[in-house]
Amino acid sequence: METSPRTSAAVALPAVDGRARTLKLVGWGILGALLIGSWKGAEMRPFDLITYGGNMKVFAQGFFPPDFHNWKMFLEEMLVTLQIAIWGTALAVVAAVPFGILSAENVAPWWVVQPVRRVMDSFRAINEMVFAMLFVVAVGLGPFAGVLALFVHTTGILAKLFSEAVEAVDPRPVEGIRAIGAHPVQEVIFGVIPQVLPLWISFALYRFESNVRSATVVGLVGAGGIGVVLWEDIRGFNYAETAAVMLIIVVTVTLLDLFSQRLRKLFT
Amino acid sequence: MTAIHVGNLSKTFPRPPGGSPGNSRALNDITLDIATGEMVALIGASGSGKSTLIRHLSGLVIADRGILGKTGEVTIAGEQMQCNGRLSPHVRRLRTDVAVIFQQFNLVGRLSLLENVLLGGLGRIGFWRGSLGRFSRAEKLAAMEALARVGMADYAMQRASTLSGGQQQRGAIARALVQKAAIILADEPIASLDPESARRVMESLAQINAEDGTTVVVSLHQVAYAKKYCPRAIALSGGSVVFDGPSRALDVPTLCTLYGAQCEELLMDETLGPDSASPVDDVDGVPSLRAVGIRGV
Incomplete structure (x- = not known):
C-alpha cells in the first residue's frame, strides 16, 4: 500500500528536449520539400504504371522463356568481358601505385601532391562509359577501348584509395629506415609498402569486382564484351535473348563477388 | 678522437595552437663532445630534451639557425651533419655511420x-x-x-x-x-621493456661498445642503469646540460639538486643491484617470477 505512491514520486519522465525535437521536425521538413520539389523535374507519373499495365505485361512476357540458343556465343562474350576487366584493373593497379604514393601528403611535397591529386580527381569524375565512348573513337570499336576506359577511371579511384592507406601508415618504421641512411625511395619500398600491401591488395580485388560489372556496360557503346550483345538484343526487340544474357551476367557477377570476397578476407 | 661534436645547438618547436604558454624551447644552447669509443648515458626526466638531442645527432631533425652570432652545429667524426639550420648535402652518407635505436624499435x-x-x-x-x-x-x-x-x-x-x-x-x-656504424645512438631503448629484457639490451650495447669500440650514446631516465653501464653521464634538464661527468657522481642529493621534484622519476629502480634483474617489478606491476622466489622457470 505504501510502495505505489513512493515509486510514482521517484520515477518521472525525463524532460523533453525541445531543441532536438525542433531539429528533427526541420530535418523531415527539408527532406519532404526536396522530394516534392523534384517531383516535376523527374516527371513522376506513377499512375502510368497502372494505366499502361497491360502493355507492360506483354512487354514482360517477351522476356520469358529466356532464349539460350546462342549460349556458346554468350559465354564467349562473357569471357571477353572478364578479360576486359582483368586487363583494365591490372593496368590501373600498376599506374595507381606511383600515383597513389605521389598523392600522399606524408610522402610527397605539396607541389607534387596537389597536381597529381587533381589529375586523379578528373579521372574519377568522368564515368567509364564516357571514357569508353572517347576511346571507341580513338582506337576503334572493340574490347581494347573498354580496357582503356576501365584503366583510366580505375586508376583515379585506386590512386585515391592507395594514397589514403599510405597516409595512415605508422611513421616510425619509415624513420627507422631513414636513420640507416637509405634513399627516400627505399624508405617507401621498405618502410611504407610492406605496411600498406594487404590493404592495397584488398582494394585492387574490390575494384576488380566493380570492373566486371562496369565491363558489362562499356559494351553498350561498342567497347566490346557481353554489353555489345546486350545492346544488339535490346535494339532488335529480342527480349528472350536479352533475358538470357542478363541471367548470365547476374550469375557471373555473383560468383565473382563471392570468390573475390573470400580472397580479400585472406589479406585483411 | 672526437666522435660527436655538438656546438651551441638550440631547437625551438612551434608552440601548438591552444597549447600551454611557456617555453617551447626543446634544446637550449647545447655544447658537448663525445670521444670515439665512449659509452655515454644521456640522463633526464621526460621532456628534458634527450630524444630531441638524439634526433638532431642523426640528422632526423634540423636545429634552429644560429642566434646571437653563434651557429648551432653537429659534427660526426669531423664532418658536419648539420650547421646553422641546414642539413649537410651528404646527410645520407653520414647517417650510415650513425645507427639509431628507438624506444619503439621501429622495425x-x-x-x-x-x-x-x-x-x-x-x-x-x-x-x-x-x-x-x-x-x-x-x-x-x-x-x-x-x-x-x-x-x-x-x-x-x-x-x-x-x-x-x-x-x-x-x-x-x-x-x-x-x-x-661507428656510433650507436639509443633513444630510451629500454623504456618500453621489462627489467630482464632491459638488462639484456643494455648488456648487448655494452658488449658492442667494449668489443667493437663503437661509440654508444644511450638516453635513459633511470639513473641506476646509467651508473651500471655507462662510465660517463650527461644530464639534461629543460633542454640544457646540467651535468656532465662520471655517472657514479650522480648520487641522490646531486640528482635532487638538479631536478627537484622530478628526481623521483629518475630514481626509479635505484635498487638495481650488481646482479640487476632481481627484485624489480615487471612493467605491469606484476612481480617477476624471480622476485617471488620461483627459480628455474
Whole structure:
C-alpha cells in the first residue's frame, strides 16, 4: 500500500528536449520539400504504371522463356568481358601505385601532391562509359577501348584509395629506415609498402569486382564484351535473348563477388 | 678522437595552437663532445630534451639557425651533419655511420627479422640492388651473425611484429651492427621493456661498445642503469646540460639538486643491484617470477 505512491514520486519522465525535437521536425521538413520539389523535374507519373499495365505485361512476357540458343556465343562474350576487366584493373593497379604514393601528403611535397591529386580527381569524375565512348573513337570499336576506359577511371579511384592507406601508415618504421641512411625511395619500398600491401591488395580485388560489372556496360557503346550483345538484343526487340544474357551476367557477377570476397578476407 | 661534436645547438618547436604558454624551447644552447669509443648515458626526466638531442645527432631533425652570432652545429667524426639550420648535402652518407635505436624499435612489422636486419646495409650498397632487396650471400651471413650475437638467430624468419618488445629491440641492435656504424645512438631503448629484457639490451650495447669500440650514446631516465653501464653521464634538464661527468657522481642529493621534484622519476629502480634483474617489478606491476622466489622457470 505504501510502495505505489513512493515509486510514482521517484520515477518521472525525463524532460523533453525541445531543441532536438525542433531539429528533427526541420530535418523531415527539408527532406519532404526536396522530394516534392523534384517531383516535376523527374516527371513522376506513377499512375502510368497502372494505366499502361497491360502493355507492360506483354512487354514482360517477351522476356520469358529466356532464349539460350546462342549460349556458346554468350559465354564467349562473357569471357571477353572478364578479360576486359582483368586487363583494365591490372593496368590501373600498376599506374595507381606511383600515383597513389605521389598523392600522399606524408610522402610527397605539396607541389607534387596537389597536381597529381587533381589529375586523379578528373579521372574519377568522368564515368567509364564516357571514357569508353572517347576511346571507341580513338582506337576503334572493340574490347581494347573498354580496357582503356576501365584503366583510366580505375586508376583515379585506386590512386585515391592507395594514397589514403599510405597516409595512415605508422611513421616510425619509415624513420627507422631513414636513420640507416637509405634513399627516400627505399624508405617507401621498405618502410611504407610492406605496411600498406594487404590493404592495397584488398582494394585492387574490390575494384576488380566493380570492373566486371562496369565491363558489362562499356559494351553498350561498342567497347566490346557481353554489353555489345546486350545492346544488339535490346535494339532488335529480342527480349528472350536479352533475358538470357542478363541471367548470365547476374550469375557471373555473383560468383565473382563471392570468390573475390573470400580472397580479400585472406589479406585483411 | 672526437666522435660527436655538438656546438651551441638550440631547437625551438612551434608552440601548438591552444597549447600551454611557456617555453617551447626543446634544446637550449647545447655544447658537448663525445670521444670515439665512449659509452655515454644521456640522463633526464621526460621532456628534458634527450630524444630531441638524439634526433638532431642523426640528422632526423634540423636545429634552429644560429642566434646571437653563434651557429648551432653537429659534427660526426669531423664532418658536419648539420650547421646553422641546414642539413649537410651528404646527410645520407653520414647517417650510415650513425645507427639509431628507438624506444619503439621501429622495425618493419610485416618483414621478417632477417629482412629487417639486412636493411641495415641499405646505406652501403648500390641504389638498385638495395631497392630490389637483392642482398648477397655474404650480407645474409653477416646479418645472421649479427642476430646470433644478440641471441636472436633462432627468430630470423619470424615476422618482426610477432616478437616481444625485448626481442624486437635486440633485432634493432642487430640491424645497427649490420649497418657497421661507428656510433650507436639509443633513444630510451629500454623504456618500453621489462627489467630482464632491459638488462639484456643494455648488456648487448655494452658488449658492442667494449668489443667493437663503437661509440654508444644511450638516453635513459633511470639513473641506476646509467651508473651500471655507462662510465660517463650527461644530464639534461629543460633542454640544457646540467651535468656532465662520471655517472657514479650522480648520487641522490646531486640528482635532487638538479631536478627537484622530478628526481623521483629518475630514481626509479635505484635498487638495481650488481646482479640487476632481481627484485624489480615487471612493467605491469606484476612481480617477476624471480622476485617471488620461483627459480628455474
